[in-house]
Amino acid sequence: MKDLNSIISEKEYLEGLSNVSIENKVPIVTYEVGRLLEVIAFIKNPKRVLEIGCGQGYSTYFIVKNLKKASFTGIDLNNKRLLKAKEFITSTFPELNANFYSGNALKIIPDLNLEFDFVFIDAAKFEYPAYLEILLKKLKKNALIVADNIFCDEKIFARYVKEHDRNSVEGLKKFIKLIQNKEFFDTKFIDMGDGVSISIYKK
Secondary structure: OHHHHHHHHHHHHHHHHHHHHHHOOOOOOOHHHHHHHHHHHHHHOOOEEEEEOOOOOHHHHHHHOOOOOOEEEEEEOOHHHHHHHHHHHHHHOOOOEEEEEEOOHHHHHHHOOOOEEEEEEOOOHHHHHHHHHHHOOOEEEEEEEEEEOOOOOOHHHOOOOOHHHHHHHHHHHHHHHHHOOOOOEEEEEEOOOOOEEEEEEOO
16 A cells, blocks of 8 residues: 555656646656656666756656666756756755756767766757767667657648748658668657657667
């Protein structure tokens, strides 16, 4: 009963955090995608995690929840959101070695003297290919790259895309093509939330 109560309490707390994020118009993963991240991270048990677009820490919670001896690096363009994520994650997981950086990931990642074995991408969709390009120099062999919003609200399947969405759609299409390069990646797509890709880096 104790475990059941803790699960219910956790879900209620996360729903509250989700509602606050939605009210503040902060994009977050769905609860189901969050649980998927939790399972993937638990199985992979990475030592160095990078999250591009950590928002207020909702997805971060699922990723680091079961990690024992890992370091986490979170990047978000919005400093206000990042500070909330830092406060939430460091208070919830005080034993976690966590570092948070505010700014453009394309400028921050090249200066990180680290190699990652787990990366989660949930940021500007038109920049997904550029993220992947700079990550290739920062990945360990067999690193996992998980990306959210791959379907872009089904827009990547549409015959006509509005001008407002064109850059995001084209960026995602290019990203999908890149991660389907079998020389570098082994990729699977999951029809969950707004689409999730899971890639194993083979080089």
